[in-house]
Amino acid sequence: METLAELLPRAGGVFVQMEDEIASISAVIGASWTGAKAMTATSGPGFSLMMEALGYAVFTETPCVIVDVQRAGPCTGQATRVGGGDVMQCKWGMHGDVEIVALAPWSVQEMYDLSVRAFNVAERLRLPVFLMADEAVGHLHETAEFHDRIAVEQRDRRKGFPPFGHGDPGGVPPMPCFGDGENLLVTGSTHDERGYRKVEEPQVHARLVERLRQKVLLRRDELVDVERYMLDDAETVIVAYGFTARGALAAARELRGRGRKVGLLRLRTLWPFADKEVAALDGRARRVFVPEMNHGQVLGEVRKHFRGDVAGYGQTDGEVIPVGTIVREVERLT
Numbered sequence: 437m438e439t440l441a442e443l444l445p446r447a448g449g450v451f452v453q454m455e456d457e458i459a460s461i462s463a464v465i466g467a468s469w470t471g472a473k474a475m476t477a478t479s480g481p482g483f484s485l486m487m488e489a490l491g492y493a494v495f496t497e498t499p500c501v502i503v504d505v506q507r508a509g510p511c512t513g514q515a516t517r518v519g520g521g522d523v524m525q526c527k528w529g530m531h532g533d534v535e536i537v538a539l540a541p542w543s544v545q546e547m548y549d550l551s552v553r554a555f556n557v558a559e560r561l562r563l564p565v566f567l568m569a570d571e572a573v574g575h576l577h578e579t580a581e582f583h584d585r586i587a588v589e590q591r592d593r594r595k596g597f598p599p600f601g602h603g604d605p606g607g608v609p610p611m612p613c614f615g616d617g618e619n620l621l622v623t624g625s626t627h628d629e630r631g632y633r634k635v636e637e638p639q640v641h642a643r644l645v646e647r648l649r650q651k652v653l654l655r656r657d658e659l660v661d662v663e664r665y666m667l668d669d670a671e672t673v674i675v676a677y678g679f680t681a682r683g684a685l686a687a688a689r690e691l692r693g694r695g696r697k698v699g700l701l702r703l704r705t706l707w708p709f710a711d712k713e714v715a716a717l718d719g720r721a722r723r724v725f726v727p728e729m730n731h732g733q734v735l736g737e738v739r740k741h742f743r744g745d746v747a748g749y750g751q752t753d754g755e756v757i758p759v760g761t762i763v764r765e766v767e768r769l770t
Contacts, residue, residue, distance in 0.1 A: 491534070671696075724744065
């Protein structure tokens with residue numbers, strides 16, 4: 437927060453400290469509708485407080501970025517210790533049927549790179565995008581390269597088009613901003629293509645919700661991002677994300693040195709889930725192992741898509757999972 441307060445004005449940006457997390461996410465939504473690229477950062481209970489407004493952001497197709505540095509919960513928990521318990525909250529914390537995009541960095545470099553990607557996806561698809569880090573990544577001190585030239589997506593601000601409708605099933609309409617003269621109606625109630633409330637018309641609601649879902653689902657292949665390590669002959673595949681994936685990669689290499697055929701599938705995208713990539717392990721690997729700093733939130737997703745043996749290890753003591761623990765658990769399985 438202190439760094440943003442110092443650096444944003446130098447880059448022509450604005451930093452505002454609001455009174456709480458509800459006000460923060462509401463200010464971000466308002467800033468986005470004025471044409472700004474807006475973000476906020478939080479963790480733990482603050483993420484919970486933002487959920488209602490985030491549902492509004494999804495339904496009104498408001499581009500923004502939310503950084504959630506996960507910590508040990510529930511509730512206040514251990515406010516400065518690591519956790520990974522927000523994975524399912526990110527996807528299902530907003531009531532109703534929604535599809536979102538969530539990225540999972542494992543390094544300081546990726547906090548930078550995936551922040552850029554998060555803004556670009558948010559602007560292109562008109563939706564909130566989540567950067568689901570964890571405390572271990574948030575407190576890392578590492579070398580990072582800041583690029584001189586990066587691709588920057590700009591939203592479509594054309595006038596004269598319906599701001600909440602599109603002819604394609606997963607189409608993204610233009611987003612004119614307040615002050616552009618479009619007489620915008622931005623409501624969290626069911627609305628038609630022009631923003632007028634249609635709260636008693638089933639077809640209007642169904643059509644709107646489905647388009648919002650398909651905006652993400654039809655672009656699943658371009659959104660899902662994974663990294664593969666030593667999978668060609670792997671009999672055991674570790675599926676991991678965030679800081680835990682660093683320990684998983686070290687464990688896989690150590691196990692290789694002991695003659696075990698172990699590989700790693702790292703999830704850089706949590707949502708949409710990498711279902712095809714996990715399913716592709718069927719018939720190749722004998723088993724999948726999922727270590728997490730929660731009690732099996734991604735493990736459950738893996739079990740939906742991999743038909744072989746699936747096991748997990750959950751740790752919620754506010755500490756990162758040691759490499760030796762992952763090695764021990766995989767050896768126990770094999």
